[in-house]
Amino acid sequence: MNALMDKIADKILPFAEVLSKNKYLAAIRNAFVTIMPIIIGCSLCTLLNCVFLGKGNYFDKWFGFQGLDIVNVLGAIGSAGMNIMALLIVYLLAKNLAKEYKIDEDAVSVTAVVCFLIITTFGTDAKAGEYIRTYYLGAAGLFTAFIAAFATVEIMRRLMKCKALIIKMPDSVPSGIARSFNSMIPVIITMFIFGIVRFITNAVGTPLNDLIFNFIQTPLTAIITSPVGIVVIYFLYMLLWGFGIHTGYIISQPILEPIFLINLTQNAAAITAGHAATHILTKPFTDSLMFMGGAGNMLALVLAILIVSKRKDYKQIAKLGFIPSLFNISEPIMFGLPVVMNPVLIIPMILVTLVSLGIGTLATVTGFMGYTYVMTPWTTPPLIGGFLATGGKIGGLITAAICLVVSVLIYMPFVKAMDKELEKDEEK
Template sequence: MSKFTDTASEKLLIVAGKISNEKHMASIKNAFYTLMPVILTGAFCTLITNVVCSTTTNGISLAKVPGMAWLGMFTDLFNAANYATLNFFTIAAVFLIGMELAKQNGLGEAPDAGVVAVCSFVAVLPTYVTTTVNDVEVTISNVLGKDYTAARGLFLGMVIALTSVEIYSALVKSHVFDFKMPDSVPANVTKSFSALMPFALTVLACAAVNFATSKLFNKSLYAIIYTFLQKPLESVMQGLPGLLILMLVAQLFWCIGIHGNQIIKAVRDPLLNAAILANTDLVAQGITDMSQYNIINMSFWDTYMSLGGSGCTLGLIIAIFLFSKRADYKAIAKLSTAPAIFEINECMTFGLPIVLNPYLVIPFIITPLITGTIGYFATASGFAGVALYAMPWTTPPIISAWLSTGGSIGAVITQIICIVVSVVIYTPFVLLANKEPVEEETAC
């Protein structure tokens, strides 16, 4: 390896480490790890409601089979679980991000910071909803709209969680508001009184910002954030060019041995998870206009751009079995086959290796960009169904396409096409690697 390459890799490693460990990024990333059961539970309940219990859905449902209509009695059960998870997803995210940031700020395990974040978030939300009843517009007061507590309010929730906990942490660590109490007073009581003023000032500060924007611009803080920040970001991230740029960044980091998905996770996950949650919510509402659904979301990423793991290395494994003459490649491919079925490919990435391998980094970078483009146009044209449900990222191919789209044969065919295309892309580079002298046997 050249001295220039060594120096460049070292500098990129330093940059990647700073990005990954930046406290706000780390707080969002850690919170979303914890939130995965919430996302998957809500998606599972909606899926079961529509493909098992519903007697009114337009698609296939087990409850429509003669003699199985009794399954419809469980609809309310799964709807309740769905409501408790997806419709309050943002509240859970705000609480967890607040706790994680407090930990990053040196406050230790601080559930009070999570409570501060939630209270501050609610303080900036409109407490009314407007609806139409018998063609008359009616305003209902003292309620929180689902738009704020479900996926659509996530961006504002993250902004408020990070901002409020930074204010709260600064006030607590200043010790200006500490209460001095006799030793006989329990420590928890003393701590509660010491947190009183920081808590109150933080929530009031957030409420004051929303109050000012409402008076000055006649818009809530939510409306301003959504219009000028969230919507433009969604337009970029949920469009094909933005998606490909994000994947390109991840792949470039992978090529020098840095976990690219971890680098982009704090940016990718909130927006793409919000997109799949919004789709699931539309399914629960019975919306059939597919133009309202987000083509690009977290399940789209996993279904078409991560076949066998980052770089779509399932295609590489198949190409090695078909065309490689190298014993070391074949040995690694055999060991990697079972993990690759569940989208795990570190054995390939670091075992062949793909990292810093001039024969494999090019197809490793371009393959997910091409398969993602294929998946996008197949979905946009209506050939493949839109991904509607969140799936565990370890769901095997074919199964993932079928389940995430609610049973779209077009999506399954598209995913198979993507696998074939990935084999075609990797094959010339595998043939080229056959000519490379093997210096030593590689073991995983």
């Protein structure tokens, strides 16, 4: 078995290493990590308005908050972050990638924002004048933001290498002003290139935002979140974890979370508007059902060890890892037990993830759990996360509890198998 694991590791480790070192994925990951506090804060405001203060909800029935400034203020905070998410991302992506290339971060990042707006659809109104719909600046514009940021950086990086395009200022000129003049021609050329792209898409009759949304963002989201796609992804996700590769950094944050964040934003917008949410898969869905105690529902493994294991060393490690697992920190168990490179535990780790995914999906579509639309911190304790992510629905808490119990039951026979393995070794 160990020989087989070594062969598998030899095949997948180079692929994982390529993903972990990819500068584009790293830029996406770091950008979303930066805005995560904003997204959580906005979600908190949505939770307060939709669950407690909104019309017909808990406290409104008793105190009548509807119409008070607090409701409007919380609504404004929630919209402020969510509705300009793409604008924040385009700036951060360009800045992160420019830093990687060691070129002028400020010039590149602000140019990327302008270039993003150049290819964004503008509207006009007789009274308001020219405007941009927040639809294009929010989740629907994320993939346009990716393309605009990466294209801006790559274009400017190449233009800045051309000495003929760099305006050299005398040494007496302050460095800030000199740097601004150095990048002036590359900035202007880059903006004109994006202007040409807008001219072409206008001639076609379909804005670039809509082309990207319809032909890239929507199909890619559909493929990844399809039943087959998501099962394959999380099978590989947990398999890589089993070989000690932190897939949260190379798969979840740069690839899955942007799509899950789009789903969450659209769910929150639907709930706020009084409509039904439609997306099952969001980050709080995976955090509160599939990653209780960390990847592979590590809290379930801790409980299984404490319940059925006879090994003193395992019980000691489980006790040490219990408190961290209550805040979804899995590393003490993952690497202390260890779970990684352990053929007995890799199998149930994959199983509990996929089974919890299935239970959560069934509970959502049947209406028992409700859709997740509130971004909770990843350290939110198990069960509580399911309750908060669904806007305070008891079904969310019960579904999380069911996933936890089923996961414990799945882990139990494998924990017993490890006990027997020790007994055989001792007999030898």
